[in-house]
Amino acid sequence: MANPSISALGFCQRKFDYLIVGGGTAGLVVAARLTEHPDITVGVLEAGPAVFDDPIINVPGRFGESLGTGYDWQFETTPQPGLNGRRIPWNRGRVLGGTSALNFMTWNRGNRQDFDAWEELGNKGWGWDSLLPFFKKTETFDEPSAEHQSLHHTQFESEYHGSNGPIRTVHSKEYSVPHQYWHETLERLSTKTNTSHFSGSNLGAFTTLTSVDPNTRTRCSSATAYYLPNSARKNLVLLTEATVQEINIEKDGRDEWVAKGVKFTHAGEVYAANAGCEVILCAGSVQSPQLLEVSGVGNPSVLAAAGIPLKVCNPNVGENLQDHMMTAMVFEIDRSIIGPDELRADPTLAAAADLTYETSQSGVRAMLPCALSYIPVSQVLSSASIAELARRVSTPRSSLRDRVLAKQFAPGVVRGQVEYLFDVGNWSSYFKSEPGKVYGTMLMMLQLPFSQGSVHIPPRSAAGPPTMQTKPVIDPQYYGGDGGRVDFEVMTTAQKFAAKICSTAPLSNVIRSRVFPPQQGPAADDEDFTDFVRNYTASDWHPVGSCGMGGLAGITAGVVDDRLRVYGVRGLRVVDASIMPLQICAHIQATIYAIGEKGSAMILEDRGVGG
Template sequence: MAQQIPSITATEFASRRFDFVVVGGGTAGLVVAARLSEHSGLSVGVIEAGPAVIDHEHISVPGHYGRTIGGPLDWKFETTPQPGLGGRSLAWPRGKVLGGTSALNFMAWNRASREDYDAWSQLGNTGWGWDDLLPFFKKSETFRPPDQQNREQNKLFYDAEAVGTSGPIQISYATEYSASHQLWHDTLHALDAETNEKHVGGSNVGVWTNILSVDPSSVTRSYAASSYLPNTSRSNLSVLTDALVTRVTLSKSDSTGEWEATGVSFRHGDEDFTVFAAREVIICAGSVQSPQILELSGIGNQEILAQAGVEVKINNPNVGENLQDHIMAAMIFEVDPSLPNPDDLKADDAAAAAAKEQYEQTKTGPLTILANSMSYLPFSHFMSTDTVQSLADKAASLQEFTAQDRAIRHARFDPQAKLGQIEYIFDLGNWSPFFRPDPSDGKKYATCLQILQYPFSKGNIHIRPGPDGVPASAADKPQIDPKYYEGPGGQIDLETMEYCAKFADKIVKTKPLANIVKARAFPPASDGDDFKDWIVSTTITDWHPVGTCAMGGRLGIQSGVVDERLRVYGVRNLRVIDASIMPLQISAHLQATVYAIAEKGAHMVLEDTAVN
């Protein structure tokens, strides 16, 4: 784990003259700060709104995943009421702690298919294809191979040429699994899905066992704060926590008339400060807060800024737009009550205490088990050719996308593409926030998650004025409107989720998995296979927002917020490096890709700074 972060006061921090100021000490921000500060001639300051929390049980213990959500280490964002979800608002957890969301997530470590990253390059973002990113994926990670017995028993495959061996994040296969995992691969095989033995090597299609961001030596979460800041004694690196950035300070060049980032204003306690950046300000605040900070700084849609009482400096209507998120629904099944179930630890204090003692003594047992049974499939695997063609025709007609964006989305429906359009995860335990069984009935449950990977629903995130017309403030949560299932594109998402729910039901009713399943509990088996109302009333986010500060590609500022070097259009010495720069959503959990983006972003900063 990371050493104790050296203490620095806000006054001391603001008085230092940094070459680079990094806004956000989360997943991407700590990567960027660590890589830049490897060069002793460069001084780096990091500003993080959350606290520095070291060795927090609910962060470090794998089996405690989810326990920090909704607590003090979570920003606790919410969406606006969503008409496509029957007027519901959704919780949007994001990490408010050093390490960001990498401290809160469920530790899944996977990559999208080659075609997903190549699509970024096809949009004109030179240097962002699969071959360009692979070295940075590998640079971020150290893969620890499983032993032979574990490999054979749990089907733990990997491509040795595609994984990193000397990066900060420790990744590994688990050594213990839910009882249902032994049935997962054979069940998907019975439905003509093959085990993918190279699922991080450029194609994620098929069935496979997931890799985790867990250090097998200590059996603890490996995340940005524990892995990228092991050497906090670097004199050229300062980290200030519990400090809220209010805006990037911009000045206009007298000679060129260009806007230039010169530093960052922030609030610590009850005091306001400004810190100077001699070379660059780098925003790494994530898909929710990076656009918020740009808008508070005067960069964004001039109408939105004017309504929020912010002086317009760069009019770019793309800031905060292009929001894309993975959409998830959870089907619940009653299963054999004799099987060990993670819900036992929630209902039985003695079982929870025994699991805790076992983990502390031997680093084994229930608190080492995570969700690992995964499958990514194209729609053509379970939809008829006519159905897929109908969806493709609808996708081709959507006018809310640019022609090049629309062409890529349309091509994803090609049966020959073999892309993971839907993700399925199966695990014992009830994962649904909407299904609340009677704990006294003695029944046990399992969950089949379905997660839409290439959504057409596209929303936005923007600042809004405070009460009574008070100008927007960094302390005010931005308005998050994903527009789930809205408009013609959203209707495609809803239609595909209905088909995907039918196949989820089929998966769990297929042997050998069906041997441990008694009945579908939610939606009730009596509902048959009419899933539309259930999907509308229970869909939630899989917490994978991207795109709100997207790379513009060949269309430049007409289509995006940053160029292919992640420089903000119209402002010198200002970059964004995080998931918000992704122009198109990918078929994968985002964690590994965000690390790769940060590694590549830091590399580009050093190239542009001419540091060897």
């Protein structure tokens, strides 16, 4: 397979129209779409290596094994008061393809209301109807057979799917044992199967798609889907293991700040590359704001403390950070079930699973967690409780953002604020498995948090100002502030429904006992999950918003405008998850691809070229 072969010096000697910082989920989309036009030359700088043949990345059933390795930036939060002072790992991809090469390959979309809320903030063209063509453009959907639909609840409406996009999306061939009981169990709890969860409402239970090639049953990432097929283009130049240190922002003849290029390091040497038209940041929700700050764009107090000269004052850089919060309840399940834990513990089982996968692209190595359900808070909280939450988060003094977000609690509004997912394996880093036992985990994730945090460069040290090698200060403020207290109340109450799912037949038929947290009593409704939620909430690895679109409020509320241009700097855009002004009710992978597609189209429009 193709690998980038240009030298750092050779890269710098090229004349680029556009320089893309970050060869991740969105960055490689932009690179591929711009270079469809032969007269546009694009350079991509990626800090990680190009890896196309490592099974811990490629093999679906080995999801999670790459976390904490050299393919991971291995970030960590500050101690979180809302989590009793715990630090939380924040895994982000440090490899070509970015987090699309590390994630669990879940492919779904949020609700119409999620994206319409972005437009309500004043971000023109970012509502559901405007985004749907870009969701479809990124995807080639592999339709399941009628038999597969009947057996696994993989219903769909083809009009909402793409048929000619780079990312292959497919349902798994087979599923873990608990999956076959998921839909019937949820149905007994008044949660119906959603037969069209890509059409603007993902409420209910469904079997989700995955970003997996249907022919090879290997991971489909931005590296394999957007880069590899286009790697021979002479106008697409990639340099891996190159860490951008600073955006070169200079004053022009009109006394305006303009992005001219970047400085980067490669093999210990410092280089500079220039961009004739634009620098495009695609470094993600952690490093895009970090790079803006080390380049002089940000909050004056943050930059002053770091010893970085201020160029453009924007206190919103690194703010508005939002993440999906997650808890993991662990159950001992039927010992006849084989999952990833069993393969890791037994080399003979692992070898047999590898052989099955290699010969027929099936078995445990081909399986992914796909049994999901999104439910509204009205299913777990009383009307009076919901009204009280709405009152607490939406006052005349609230920001437009909080008022828009608070509409999820309005009477009659039904959105999937809480996600539930059950699968084989011990997914909790806080519970130690016992040999010989088989586990399953119920994950619960809050989708529309009011908690807002930040990511910033740290203050100057004795060694000097922080650089891109310096770990950023990630403070998600889980359960912090008035809004965070609302999040905590929803999570602790919704946890009871998670316990109820697992005590309901037929799913309960394969469950022996709950081992973490230990069962408090016979009825889930009577349990108090306050300590469990406080002590064991973790990240669901979906950070957004740290370079959010400003909408109607412009630079007073955001970092980029609705065409993703950085306020105050000409020739500089951000195209990644950090531009999302509000979180969505979904895993964010498909949305980041759509952002990459829409961002590319905007860049081409502004250049006067058809998309």
